[in-house]
Amino acid sequence: MAQLEVVGVSKRFGNLRANDNISFSVRGGEVLAVLGENGAGKSTLMKIVSGFLRPDSGRVAVDGQTIPIGDPQAAIRAGIGMIHQHFMLIPRMTVMENLILGREPRTRLGSIDTRQAKQEVEDLSKRFGLHVDPNSPVESLSVGEQQRVEILKAFYRGAKILILDEPTALLTPQETDRLFGSIREFARQGLSVVFISHKLDEVMKISERVMVVRAGQLVDTVDTGQTDAFSLARMMVGRDVDLGASRTTSGLGNVVLTVDHLESQLSKGQPLLGPISFTLRHGEILGVAGVEGNGQQELAELLAGIRLPSSGTILLDDKRVDSLPIRRRLESDIAYVPADRQGEGLVLDLKIWENFILRDYYRPPFRKGLGIDVKVAKARTQAAVDAFDIRPNNIDLPSRALSGGNQQKLLLAREMSRNPRIMIVSQPTRGLDVGAIEYVHHQLMSLAQTGTAIVLISLELDELMKLSDRIMVLFRGQIQGIVARPEFRRDAIGLWMTGQKGQEVRQ
Numbered sequence: 339m340a341q342l343e344v345v346g347v348s349k350r351f352g353n354l355r356a357n358d359n360i361s362f363s364v365r366g367g368e369v370l371a372v373l374g375e376n377g378a379g380k381s382t383l384m385k386i387v388s389g390f391l392r393p394d395s396g397r398v399a400v401d402g403q404t405i406p407i408g409d410p411q412a413a414i415r416a417g418i419g420m421i422h423q424h425f426m427l428i429p430r431m432t433v434m435e436n437l438i439l440g441r442e443p444r445t446r447l448g449s450i451d452t453r454q455a456k457q458e459v460e461d462l463s464k465r466f467g468l469h470v471d472p473n474s475p476v477e478s479l480s481v482g483e484q485q486r487v488e489i490l491k492a493f494y495r496g497a498k499i500l501i502l503d504e505p506t507a508l509l510t511p512q513e514t515d516r517l518f519g520s521i522r523e524f525a526r527q528g529l530s531v532v533f534i535s536h537k538l539d540e541v542m543k544i545s546e547r548v549m550v551v552r553a554g555q556l557v558d559t560v561d562t563g564q565t566d567a568f569s570l571a572r573m574m575v576g577r578d579v580d581l582g583a584s585r586t587t588s589g590l591g592n593v594v595l596t597v598d599h600l601e602s603q604l605s606k607g608q609p610l611l612g613p614i615s616f617t618l619r620h621g622e623i624l625g626v627a628g629v630e631g632n633g634q635q636e637l638a639e640l641l642a643g644i645r646l647p648s649s650g651t652i653l654l655d656d657k658r659v660d661s662l663p664i665r666r667r668l669e670s671d672i673a674y675v676p677a678d679r680q681g682e683g684l685v686l687d688l689k690i691w692e693n694f695i696l697r698d699y700y701r702p703p704f705r706k707g708l709g710i711d712v713k714v715a716k717a718r719t720q721a722a723v724d725a726f727d728i729r730p731n732n733i734d735l736p737s738r739a740l741s742g743g744n745q746q747k748l749l750l751a752r753e754m755s756r757n758p759r760i761m762i763v764s765q766p767t768r769g770l771d772v773g774a775i776e777y778v779h780h781q782l783m784s785l786a787q788t789g790t791a792i793v794l795i796s797l798e799l800d801e802l803m804k805l806s807d808r809i810m811v812l813f814r815g816q817i818q819g820i821v822a823r824p825e826f827r828r829d830a831i832g833l834w835m836t837g838q839k840g841q842e843v844r845q
């Protein structure tokens with residue numbers, strides 16, 4: 339019998355059908371992957387299963403017993419444990435305190451029985467290989483360790499059905515491997531695992547079956563052994579997707595950017611970044627890897643001119659640009675696609691075509707007399723909107739009407755069409771669907787082909803390995819290592835990302 343059975347779940351948000359009559363089941367000892375693009379309805383479905391959301395219709399049963407709907411406590415009692423995309427731990431409390439919160443075992447006299455709790459937690463960590471120091475405050479743990487605490491917490495509450503919502507999103511490759519090892523162990527011990535992801539390779543690697551959802555609907559459920567990444571991508575997107583080959587490095591030009599002892603300081607005197615030095619050639623894509631918050635944002639801002647360095651120089655060809663403000667820097671052919679689309683990127687109240695000319699409205703080809711050549715501006719925008727398949731295809735709409743993915747496409751379209759000599763791109767595909775990601779990758783590679791030098795900052799190591807000629811790893815604001823394409827190795831780069839220099843890792 340299926341351990342978890344979900345029947346006919348539907349959920350609307352206003353006019354949006356986030357889940358439309360979805361049914362599925364998971365057996366004990368099985369890993370079921372739930373695959374779908376951003377916004378497909380995966381998290382909504384799992385929040386319903388774990389009682390955090392009340393569906394409009396449908397039911398959830400565990401071991402054949404229907405459980406009360408919209409009741410997280412009932413779901414926990416039935417053995418459903420959900421690991422959310424964003425952890426729900428209390429940073430200042432220790433691992434142990436977080437684990438037993440709300441479930442403190444009591445002695446007969448009513449005080450907290452820490453000894454028994456410790457023993458239970460120790461047993462669980464041993465049984466599942468989830469090691470973490472129970473006395474550490476949660477805020478001192480790495481993301482991977484925090485995730486182990488979340489999983490332990492679910493087990494401590496008796497979970498036998500574990501739901502993991504995009505669990506690898508913030509993990510390093512090593513942490514991901516380790517998590518996959520644990521997941522296999524959970525399944526081996528007879529637990530049911532629901533693994534949610536939008537990454538094809540992960541789904542292929544870890545699951546027995548894959549359920550694909552698209553726009554709130556169940557597309558199909560297939561045996562992983564009977565399918566491949568290409569078919570899954572087609573089900574996920576609804577049309578053929580070119581999964582694209584990696585780039586091969588060829589014909590790099592002269593050095594165009596020289597960064598020398600660049601440093602950005604906090605007021606306390608502690609450097610946020612640097613001092614760092616590197617060069618960039620025409621036509622080169624330099625990937626910048628690192629765990630979030632290790633100086634990537636500062637680097638992007640220093641190169642783009644939003645932040646001025648405390649010391650060091652940036653040379654564009656032989657000209658110093660480090661003290662030029664952003665507008666002058668943009669005029670010297672540095673384009674910038676920030677991670678935050680709405681801060682430095684788009685003005686959401688402006689129309690799509692107005693955003694498209696935002697950087698260059700005061701100069702040709704958009705300037706006409708004292709005003710703007712609206713005809714040219716609109717024609718250029720329309721061409722870009724068509725090329726990037728930005729939807730809705732209506733350049734007079736305010737940019738606010740676009741979804742996050744389409745805003746990102748608009749921003750990329752604008753910056754790419756400026757034909758920059760250097761392009762700084764931060765998280766260009768975050769929140770985009772597979773089809774759009776492939777398109778953006780293709781565009782970045784073509785742009786490099788025409789000689790633009792690209793600094794590509796991304797948290798997705800796969801993306802960096804696919805597109806970059808070299809990968810530079812930042813750790814605590816320092817360059818931990820730089821490696822060129824033939825020597826890319828996930829494990830070595832992953833070690834650098836955590837600040838380790840493994841023996842076999844060399845520059």
Ligand SMILES: Nc1ncnc2c1ncn2[C@@H]1O[C@H](COP(=O)(O)OP(=O)(O)O)[C@@H](O)[C@H]1O
Nearest residue numbers: 351354356374375376377378379380381382383
């Ligand atoms: N609380 C909410 N209110 C309104 N819309 C929501 C809410 N939660 C999710 N949505 C919408 O429902 C759709 C499915 O979202 P979600 O389940 O988070 O997708 P996924 O996890 O597959 O990325 C999206 O279009 C999202 O914007």
Ligand SMILES: [Mg+2]
Nearest residue numbers: 380381382423
């Ligand atoms: Mg989600």
